[in-house]
Amino acid sequence: MSLSLSLSHSPRRFLPLLLPAPPFAMPPRRDHTQQRWKPKAAPAPSSAAVERMALAPSTAGAAQVWVPRGYATSASSSSSSAVTAAEQGGAGDKLSRLIKGAAEFSVDNNTFTEAQIRATFYPKFENEKSDQEKRTRMIEIVSQGLATIEVTQKHSGSLFMYAGHRGGAYAKNSFGNIFTAVGVFVLGRLFREAWGGKAPKMQAEFNDFLEKNRICISMELVTAVLGDHGQRPKDDYAVVTAVTELGHGKPQFYSTPEVISFCRKWRLPTNHVWLFSTRKSATSFFAAYDALCEEGTATPVCKALDEIADISVPGSKDHVMVQGEILEGLVARIVSRESSVQMEEVLRNFPIPSLDGGDSDLGPSLRDICAANRSDEKQQIKSLLENVGSSMCPDHRDWFGYSGLEAQSRNADKSVVTHFLQAHPTDYATKKLQEMIGLMKRKNFSASFKSYWNYQKVDSLSNDNLCYKMVIHVYSDSVFRRYQQEMRKNQELWPLYRGFFVDVNLFKANNKKAAELSKDSNTLLRNINGALDSSLSSKDGLADEDSNLMVKLKFLTYKIRTFLIRNGLSTLFKDGPSAYRTYYLRQMKIWGTSASKQKELTKMLDEWAVYIRRKYQNKQLPSSTYLSEAEPFLEQYAKRSPANQALIGAAGDLVQTENFLAILDAQRDEEGDLQPERGTAPSSPTSTSLDVVSKTEGLIVFFPGIPGCAKSALCEQILNTPGGLGDNRPLHSLMGDRTKGRYWQKVADERKKKPFRITLADKNAPNEEVWRQIEDMCGMTKAAAVPVIPDSEGTDSNPFSLEALAVFMFRVLQRVNHPGNLDKASPNAGYILLMFYNLYDGKSRREFESELYERFGSLVKMPLLKPERAPLPGD
Template identity: 70%
Template sequence: MIRLMRQRRLPAAFKCYCNFHKLDSITANNLYFRMVIHVHSDSAFRRYQKEMRENRGLWPLYRGFFLDINMFKVSKERAAELVKDSYSLLADPSASSDKSTICTDGLADEDANLMIKLKFLTYKLRTFLIRNGMSTLFKESPGNYKSYYLRQMKIWGTSAGKQRELSKMLDEWAVYIRTKCGKKPLSSSIYLSEAEPFLERYAKRSRENQVLVGSAGNLVMAEEFRAIVEGGMDEEGDLDREEELPSSYDAVARDSVPKAEGLIVFFPGIPGCAKSALCKEILSNPGGLGDDRPVYSLMGDLIKGRYWQKIADERRKKPYAITLADKNAPNEEVWKQIEDMCLKTRASAVPVVPDSEGTDSNPFSLDALAVFIFRVIQRVNHPGSLDKSSPNAGYVLLMFYNLYEGKNRREFESELLERFGALIKMPLLKSDRPESGDMRTTLA
């Protein structure tokens, strides 16, 4: 599988991590790793399926696929036997000594007895209904969390029966995690350490539960969890049938087709962070963002009245458009409004933030603040009058800076990722930059 994906240059990454679930079993001669195969584009699944039809010895490729790898030391004689067996299997999969688990068509056999051990959570369930809903569950209430996941399923077009099944499970998850964590929110960076065992226990109760959550560690039928199945559906059966595409199909061609959802690009930043310059650059680019969706920008300094309400009104008029929200979005109240817009207009949102190491209590460093102030006092004729002619520009930026107080950089990024599932960082300062001569002189 890996050799073919690399040879065909399929858009994917292969990342290895220490398997912390096996810490008690790790010794100097017995190591455990987990390799995650992260597929970057759906086109890879279609191209891989074509290869599978021509090579029955390939494993099926799943969304969220990973392998548990055990590296251990044995005697030279035993090592030679293992290598010989491996070569035999690669040359002829049906030659395996274990006829009960690998049939004559090899590892990709469609036989119902083929079982593959996958610790695999369905992507939509794990990311959108559990991780992205944690903020609502902990900061608001279980009732609001239920409203959140029901709206999400409605957007996907999930069937009534599937909604009932998922609601039962998610209500149990909400009670379980709030009872265990109390009022302390569970970080999105470690949520799987709680969600995975819960889903594994839930899956063991019945065959229906196992299918619902995507196995979560149990032995499962390979054909039930293929990311792109023969009928052109995704693993949950909620997406429309897709047309077969030629192998020459590439990412550029894919991005040229109209998208079914809108997009909100917004900026949790500070004046001077270059958001207006970026929006202007995007609008001036003949290709926009690389697809056929209309792109428009609303500059906060030119909008009279409630800016985010204006954005919501425009989103309802143009739900499939790309909205560039050219205004600083510094607080959770604004983020919540953006989340609501996404749910109501079937859109995704992407926060764009200036990259910075931050401080112990602020996601932006003082160096970054100095750059923003410097940029502002160089401006002339700014629509919001925040420029070199402003008598209190520095004070205004300091007020914006303090709006972010209370979160370090890791917490800031984690919350944005938890809410929106993506984050774009704009380069700002080199991490290895030398101190200026004036600063060294002053400190001396």
């Protein structure tokens, strides 16, 4: 493809990786004033204090100035050794008693809380502009000399965050699982590759450095053992994408030059970065993407950007060598206009260091370990952590619990978030986190705030001093949009971060200490944070929305594999080729795919649908290994013609994963990241609770529905069916319209009498308060619960479509002599149904199903409308 017309822009500065040199300490943070920014070299990390910059508290009439702050460093390895079995036993018994007694913890005037962010990724800013509007605005800002466009590669992997062996290892919304074990192993192996025989010492120093300075690094973890993305990587690796200084307040993210200097100090891999600082180069960048977006792969894309960028900084890991030619995309964002100058200075002063372990024996690889431990997920985790070594990971309790307390014991009582919001904050950061979480709870944002016992702080636990890890999991991008609207109303709100983990301490203080804590002792900290917030709310005079402009630019060759093939599997196998075609055509329309490519893709995807359904019959191809079938198909398809080859991009370099694929006990989101905090609802509308619920415990069947959804008819049918639900447990139905008093309390009382029977809760359960009561019943009577819902497409803001609501109204208006007096004789039946319908407002269908599935682990859908029905009449 010729780019001569759109890319007639002479090369500017191509900055290659410089010659190997000893590592240096990081430069100080850049000043937002007119002062010139200069990186500062310092001695090696084992003996140096690394300077960064902090904002001094402002005084009346005085200008704000930057003052240096020394980072603590480790002179030697101070990492603790593995905890002995005897120590764990005593602490385990203590924790077991605390878990039992924590339910009695209550908040009074002497209850305080301290919260510290432990790990986080960039906040997600949902700009309301379209991508084209963002692109136009970005070019305008660069043309005015106010900013630079920074572009980085999007590697096809999973988010991994690391805050040191005590701070913890985290995936996108979870910790203590195979994803984080793989991340720790890969990070540890990167140290071995970089430092050779010094690796154990440097791993320990790195852990100590992160812990003492409260720093978290974020990486794109790219492996072949965690399931398929767009292409199975040739090697397992990670690339640092962010470094976050957590401090004791609002997280501060390093600029890209600072990230590079940090990584070169510790010999960690960095991403490929391009900077575009003029109107001509910025315009040429977007023109290049438009020319390559449908056929671009890593080699031509990188070559084109190298030619037009003002500065190009190659990544430590060559995408083609370690990942392959299928490039997921590019991320373009607005950064400081000084970035080009800072980048050049960093590259001069911080050359890439040599890799001392390149020729040495690094031990068994990730794939070797996973292949040798195929029994279960825990065995794989255990082997990975043991192989990475005690210098990198001396403590395994985040994965395996403590003494006799297994992983499930770490899930703390659901009242933790309530107590956290009620307790007195000890500092400004805690107050801001309470403000954020309280707002999300009040607005019923679709998010969870799961709390787990913090095993790292077992020694300091007591009945009056409880320590937790809180996982803040946002379920839908719509939450970020809604939260951003709240930030416009209240500019003091902290941003809502992706990958969000908080250490929470709840404690009681005696009267004297409580009086001291209750004083306004955090005024200075508030002033400091206020100054920081105001100074960082805009960059170089840019408005907030401009400073946060960012656009993800993905390539069609990647989207064919992930969005059209992998994400379309459930539709293809559940609903058939016709529904699958509707699915992929809708996706291409949303993307604005050209008519010629739509025609080519329709032919290819229809052929794929016939091929894979014929081969697998009614058994769906697993999405985690879909490339085992898709890649050979694409390879053969590409060989037929040059046009097919251009459509596919690259094929035929398949890595076989069957022998070393990690065992995943959790779902993944649409981009392949682990999603254990909330699963994907079962795809089949006729799946039953018998598939997922043990028959040795009680069962509660309940109905998050609307009057007229046929719950009473279903309950009656179950009661009249010989054998009930197919086992020997007794059945009991309690109809809400015939029950006087507090219905759910009566259900709880009945379950206490006979906990092992099956309870049919014949009453609509429309809100989270009812769901919490059902969860409590399950805990008290050792029962499982199964939500039964009418199947419906829903809307963007309601899990039930207007067509479904019309069916419910029709059914109600056909009733006579209804025990709840909601029938054809009722003067306000329609109004009551609308009230029920509005109780679900604010949740999309996907959010609704996912939340129920996350809470209860199963979901049953009742068929309602035919998929091939005629649409509702128009106006």
